[in-house]
Amino acid sequence: MIAFLDLLSIAAIAAGTFFFFAGTVGLLRFPDSLSRLHALTKVDNLGLGLIVLGLLPRAESALSALKLVVIWALVLLSGASTAQLIGRALRRGRK
Amino acid sequence: MTPSVIAGLLGAALVGLGLYGLILHPHPLRKLLAFNLIGSGVFLVFGIVARRGAAAGLRFDPVPQAMIITGIVVAFAASAVAVALILRLSAVGRRVTLDPEVPTRPDGGDAK
Amino acid sequence: MTELWTTTPGGYLIVLAILLPLAGIILSFTLGGRSAERVALGSTPFGLALACAIALHVGRAGKPIVYVIGALEPPLGIALRADGISAIMLITTAVIVTAAALYARAKFATPDGIRESRSSLIFWIMLQSIWAALIIIFVSGDLFNLYVALELLTFAAVPLVCIDGRPETLVAALRYLLFALFGSICYLLGVALLYGAHGTLDIPLLAQRVQSTPVVWTAAALMTGGLLAKTALFPLHLWLPPAHANAPAAASAVLSSLVVKGSFFLTLRLWFYVLPGLSADQAAMVIGCLGSAAIIAGSVMALRQARLKLLIAYSTVAQIGYLFLVFPLATGAQSWSAMSWSACFMQILAHAFAKAAMFFSAGLLAEALGHDQIARLGGAARVLPLTFLTIALSGLSLMGLPPSGGFSAKWLMLQASIISGQWFWTLPILAGGLLAAGYVYRILAPALSDDRISLKSSPKRSQEVLALGLAMIAIALGFMPQTFSDILEIGRPIAAALP
């Protein structure tokens, strides 16, 4: 069981890291701001989510596990909102 | 190379970089940024002093750490006052510079 | 030696002296409007009384009075100590702040019909803040606590410079702020290194522990450099003239006579109380040379100014230079070091009172004439006799003519430099006196001419009398009895080493 959880942790964190990496590459390589935004927000949310998922089995207590989830939720909330704001600003700039 | 030595050297490098910027940049806001770099370098030096003082089951000496927190707050307050001055200068139509000789722009309003 | 870290009788007075202006700031800010002025003015007699009480205790006990905050002893806690030099500085500060508060009532009263005006609120809060910060600087026994006090002083002084909001005052304030912040951060870096080397920031504890190591030397250099920038020692004086010349008269007086002395006082604390064991002859020589250069350069610049307030501000740059001669002259336990020590403090006091009187008079002149161009002062002495009497008297002290505090100070300095065999310091001292005579003459000569001049408004008699009173004190300092030097020696580490 413990071995299985460890394996899950490793897999999830590795996947999360991959998404972070991919997102950063996208940020650096994509041609325009909107697609960069796309790479950043979508992939970072997913990447962070996977890392949080991987860390959950290693949490010391239920409270710390809860804190991890809350962190992810907060990042989701602020990431989504700022992406909206940046997107609007970009559209306004284009007009 | 322990983390504390690396951080200490980093602090020294930041002080140097900040000093360079402080002397060279003519714009006050850039000077302020450079000053903040010096500040954080100094706090890092203080930080390795705290880290080196690990003893009695603590991984740090709490006294310098408490001082750093006080220092960061004071440095921020200083930045805020400087920014307020810079913004006010530009609002009264003055070119934002530290040169006392530069005249007020003719179209700029006076403070009074 | 443990008595340095236990609360002594009368120690509580120090805490009260600090908390009084702090409470004043809080009250002024919360109540706002006219109450700010009332709180500030109402607290000055108490502050004056506390300063005198502290001096009385120190003088009577013949040793520093100590208060250990929260009964938590250094090195973990903070101890406050008032020794001889703190006592003298506390009284000086209290007198000048009180005078400035009374003088400023005319300009910074909240106008009728307004609940609160910007400049009045700022002035009364900042005046009390300067007072609080200076008291802490004079009595704190902990180098980090002193850092916070230094910053408090900066934050209080900068808004006073640009209180009238003209663009050039904003530039002056910004420059001052950047210089002051740079000075503080250098000081803080030195503090960090000292803590890293010796694990304490309490002044007497450090004095016992410091050794002549590269770390200590670097720390000392950084702290000194930072403090010199704040004290506006040549060539770091660039910020001072515009800042002091553009502030309103009451603020200029406080800035020029007291605020620069705060950081100078810390330099003295550093070298004579924290590091008396370091033999620093070369460093002292360098500082002495910078001081000499300041005397000459500041006086020459003062001679060339067209505006009265700028002239007075450059004169401050010059007069500060004299103070730094204390470093080559008073280090070590020599027969002349006590003499130089008294000379230095006599110069601090004489300059403080004379300069405050000068700035007050300059403010009165500017208000009465509508300008402060020296070239257009023709005949002004005949319509404003009292003001020009004040300028003449304080000028006497700045030049160092007898009888005056300035004369005593420079005379003692001359004697000390000859006895110590460092005769070369006599040159800048004498040259500075001549140049000072030159710039004072530049103010007085046109004013005493027969030209006719019209006044925009006649100055308030009470303000003139205040300025004259300060100038009289500067003169009276020349008759200071020997007890003055004795008080200055109380708690001075090197004095204990004398046979």
Added chain:
Amino acid sequence: MSLLPYLDICLALLVVAVAFWTIAARDLFASVVGYVAYGLLLAFVWIRLYAPDVALTEAAVGGGVTGVLLITAGKRLGGLRNVGQGERPGFGLSLVAGVLAAAVAGALCAVILMLPDPPPSLAPEAVAAIHGAGAGLGNPITAVLMSYRSFDTMLEKMVLILAVVGVWSVGADNAWGGAPAPFRVSKPDAPMVFLAQMLAPVGVLIGIHIFWVGADEPGGAFQGGALLAAMWMVTMMAGVAQPPRVDARWLRVALVAGPAVFLVIGLAGGVVAGSFFAYPPALAKPIILFIEAFMVLSIAAALPMLVAGSPGERPDR
């Protein structure tokens, strides 16, 4: 764990690179953005130095609040079009400055490597004191800040008040009494409003939590207060809350609450506990938490006011 030293070095190089960018960037705004990233990176360095309290402060202040302050300033200066970078200094001056900076940094490096071994430390005293007469707190840093160096902490809060007064003082005379306006928005942005409404309640809870656990764990009045301050700023930027007038009595009371309570309790200590700023041993912890609660309030009020600037300025669109 042999990988960590390399990560440390990489982190240090990254910080230096970003710092270099803020100095070297041609554009004012770019260097401001660089500085914000730099502040966040520094928080990681603090974690590596086992200084979580400092890391929290640095992230909140160095990265967060300073970031808002500088970006607002950079934007407004850029919008005004009279930024005037000034003439680039000549080669000679650059060379002198470079040599000077390198010399200072080199000397500092040397001195840091020369710090004495074993290092002096007050940690044993502090640990003994936590359980002794001082405080009864689990977090030694909070004990130092609130008990052993309470005087410094009180003065620091006074500095914050003076800074607020200083920021307000540069406003125009006729604007006195108005509200600082850079946060005022002409047309609320829907996503911003959504963010403020969702984030602020949670943020306030977390801020209070950080303050509360600060007695025993990393955290404390300043870090908690900074978070509350951030939440107030978000709601103001979204237009959900309006910035207060500078002469509002409640604002002034909130600003001075921390130092005022500190001062009164410090004075009372002289009567009750035998020494100014001493706490009766049995009540030390509740009293400290009581003072800290007001400090949180003061910080939460002071930081947004510092960022908001002087009263009466028009926002730039």
